[in-house]
Amino acid sequence: MLHELHPGRNDVEFDYDGRQRTAVIFIPRTDQIPATGWLLVMMLHGGGGSANNVIESTGWAELGEKEGFVTIFPNGTPKNEKRRESFLGNPQTWNSGGKQSLAAGEFSATAKEIDDVGFLGELIDRVQREIRIDPKRIYVAGHSNGAGMAYRFGFERSDLVAAVGVAAGTFFLNPKPLRSPVSLIQIVGDKDPFTPMAGGDVTIAGRTASMPPALQSPRTWASMLGLQSEPKTMQDDSTLSVLVWGPAKNGAEVRSIVIKGHGHAYPSPTDRFHPVFLFGPTVETLNATETMWQFFREHSR
Secondary structure, three states, X not given: OOOOXXXXXXXXXXXXXXXXXXEEEEEOOOOOOOOOOEEEEEEEOOOOOOHHHHHHHHOHHHHHHHHOOEEEEEOOEEOOOOOOOEOOOXXXXXOOOXXXXXXXXXXXXXXXXXXXXXXXXXXHHHHHHHOOEEEEEEEEEEEOHHHHHHHHHHHHOOOOOOEEEEEOOOOOOOOOOOOOXXXXXXXXXXXXXXXXXXXXXXXXXXXEEEEOOOOHHHHHHHHHOOOOOOOEEEEEOOOEEEEEEOOOOOOOOEEEEEXXXXXXXXXXXXXXXXXXXXXXXXXXXXXXXXXXXXXXXXXXX
């Protein structure tokens, strides 16, 4: 159990699969609990990031307090699990299913085959045992390596997730039809050096990985939902390019938003974590958190 979650910030930890796993959970400070239970959003940090980092840089916790929904910020696994995490020296990663990790190489969560899908599922289950969560409104968001993990969790736990929101990340697994429909919103910058529009080799810290074209992931997700292969263009101007697959009769859809002139940083006015020299330029055309939230509100199970 998580020992009586209370309104505000809750720092939690528990043993899972032989490791001490941690997360931060925010419960809105209100007596007006929804009759169907709380809506829940889980936000996953990128490679080298942390729960505290995405709390500060994305605005999800503040939005949850304002709009009245629960937010969860789990931590991945550091490269050296005996030391405290740090962005460059001891980066935390997720087992997103990619062949290799640019952040942590042979010491990444992927290389260690860490059961992050199981951990995140257990975390949500423990929250559901403590407070009432609306089972039709559980959402997962992520940035970079966390976006890859959000893809994986939505894919493998389609029985649980209503929709997935990803910023600057890639779906790495072999596609197959989803057991239950899970809608997707992708946000990516056309100047992202790690999620390149045309695909190709990406190198950082002496490690190289081959990435597919940025729009391949939403196309694959649309195909797994059984949606038509060609999307509709909803907007294409000097600021944004927006493609939409669907919606299907069951309401499921895929939306891809390309931010013109933006790099790899999480698109948020409070993100000061990603240096331009490494992650590319930043523009403030769109707030990813508010955009994902609007999409989540429109899509339930």
